[in-house]
Amino acid sequence: MGIQFKQETFRDDYTFSNSPEAIRRFPFPFDRDEYMYSVNIEQHMPGPPKSYVEFPIDIDEHYVSEMRDRAIVLKEDPLRCQSLPHMLxxxxxxxxxLMDSMSKHYPEHFQLTKDGDRWHWVNQPLGIDQTFTFGDTATLPCPPMEYITRQCQGDxxxxxxRQDNLWMDAGIVTTQADWSLDFDIGMNxxxxHGPVPIAHDIGVFDRALKFLLNLQQGRPVRRLNWTMTINPRLDTSPENYHKWGQEKATVTPENVGDKVHLRVELQALWRLPRSNAIVFSIRAYLISMEELVTIPKWGRRFPRILKSLPEPIANYKGLSRYREMTIDWLSKYDDGQPTSPGFFPD
Amino acid sequence: MTTLSDIKSRPIYAGLKVDEYARRHLVAAEGEGARAVIEAFSMAPEALDRTTILYCPGGSAGQDHETALADLAPDLIHVAPSIETLLVRLKGMLNTATMGTRLYATGTEGFIGQVVAAAVGFGVDHHSIFTEHRGSLARRVQCVHCKGMTDNVTATPFTCSHCGLTLFVRDHYSRRLGAFQGVCVDAEEPGVIPPAEELYK
Amino acid sequence: MSGGVEILVRVADIEQATATVRRFTLAPLSGEPLPVYSAGAHVVVTMDDDGHRIRNPYSLISRAQDGSHYRIGVLKTPNSRGGSIYLHEKVCEGDELVITMPVNLFPIVRTGRKHVLVAGGIGVTPIYAMAEELRAASAPYEIHYAMRDASCGAFADELVEMHGDKVRLYRDDAQEVIRVDAILPHQPLGTHLYVCGPEGMIDAILAGGRKAGWPVENLHSERFLAPMGGAPFSVALAKAGITATVRSDQSLLEAIEEAGVDAPYLCRGGACGQCETRVISADGELIHNDHYLSDEEKASGAKIMTCVSRLKGRELVLDL
Structure with missing residues (x-):
């Protein structure tokens, strides 16, 4: 039967919402009531059926609309997709x-057939049917990274x-939490990670880099990261900050449930075979406070997390302006009962 | 040499020292960077007949550093009227340079950034470029919104010379652009702009 | 599984390439194509020699287009702990072996404008793969390959056939040596040099590179160390609560594995840092043979790379 893709928007009238099934599979990132900074890297192994980690690349009900939003962003600002020449x-x-994973795990929507270097790719939800020669850029309508990532959720x-470091030399970034690919491309x-507070001082990035330099083919890893966003806007880029920043001031005690969203990134890293490069995927999931509290455990836990969040981290995540208001709104869902350990709904 | 703050993305300017093994020394200097060149190369006079100096007086115009540099008697000294013209000549030289050429860059941070970015375009690893910061702490800043560069920024916030937005200077540096990042300061409450602070004199 | 995903292979062909080097063609048992890899990568081969488990890294020479086989080259080293002798004397066509996924600790610097590849003896194996990758990418490169004598020519013949006048050969018996001072001065800016071969040759080439004024950032080498034997000692694994003996012919890591503890590793040649382990106590001197820890770290005695280093003393206590 496959996924029922929704028609919705992530800008202007903001018609995005989650179905009850999408809420249950939301990657809620807190396994305890108190905020703790952690790198929490784990093997990117298949998770339970219907969960967000059932497959290595997660396609969900928002797929078609997210891809439409990405196309709008790229039309307005082509610099969101860049690649230095050695990254081909x-x-x-x-x-x-991406083609292997999507066609293997969602065969009712995506099909790939290979005859040597001649590949035939069919993307039914987006109405794409493409025959091309693997390795020959001139056989695709746009460069290979842009081609496939216009068809896959996530940045x-x-x-x-090289030189015992990792260099961000290519990327497509249209659903980011306030960082600029155009500015950061070429950085190690x-x-x-320069602007991230606290973590540098406790050696988090030294350890993470050492770990990633030895990342092996066939053993991808993942972690969750989170922030908050006003309105279900995917494109919270610094480039457009002067356009969306004002929305942060529109939160009132009455509209918290509808406007304030938890934004969780499923970050996964794979070693790539031909290039020895690493792909870093950042897949964003949004959930409104209204939707979040439909899971009683999360409704109790999330205000406790927000209360225990250190000030520098709240500032870095850009949520100081509406943190208190959100805690107040959520507190009616926190009856003080203990919560069960772990991430998942009871 | 100036000690700069603890910004992770900002390069470390370790200071000029002459690479005794280099077959050719290619020196790009701006303004007060002339002093760093004189200090380093007067310690290694045997290197001077293999040394090319490209110098732009920039912020030190009128102080006649070019005469002091010429007194070192390098193999070649070229005084450029502007950073742009210096970079044109530098790129021409890099295009035909061979391995064994050591590149040096000294002057303001914006100047060093542009020299390093030019060299990286010719396959030079930026770690192998010897750099020393001299002169003003003024920053070169890229507006993250319109992508325009503003040179010699000494205060935050400041007005973007291209799109006119008021920008806060973020402590985040791009080597590829040779610039810091400027972000709209009043995006959340338009018109609410904190007083400018002179931080980068 | 600490070394990563493992692949079962069958020895499809054995070829005596030179008097002391055998090339093994390895085909996947599953029939699934072997993974694509980037040039400079190696696999770790697991051998079971009469109950003694030996794991050695070997650079990948080539992969069939369709993934139906890999080739590795193995030099017979008489003073080894047995890995190369096992492969030379006991392994036959049709035998099965276990290899790891490819790991690359010697990658081509793709931002380089030209690449100078230098190989000595068995060090030709990664260089062979790098040359092929550069040729396929139409990138500028040249190859310098030093060998003992004409009988060592199996690799040389193939290199010349594939790369023509980009290859320069040097024969020890004809007193031909790689003249770094002649090769390096006129290379274009942005050239990188890669060297793999005997320890002394690597040192000489790198020193020559610095003398020619090349920045260290443009000089790359791969040194795989065979774990050296030594006097036996005892190792106590604090977390596991196990004590074992490290025999003189096995590495610390092999002894830990033999004791049933799944310790981390990747290259097994002292290069990658994956097997770094905290030392709780050591009554004796740590013999650090790796290229990973800094001199300060080695002097501190707080860490040891279990794949190639050992203890000169009675007992080593590790945080494992």
Missing amino acids: PAEWDLVEL FALLDQ FMEW
């Missing part, structure tokens, strides 16, 4: 990874490995 082998690696960065691992 990594771009093809990404084509292979992607390609990291070149330490540099692009």
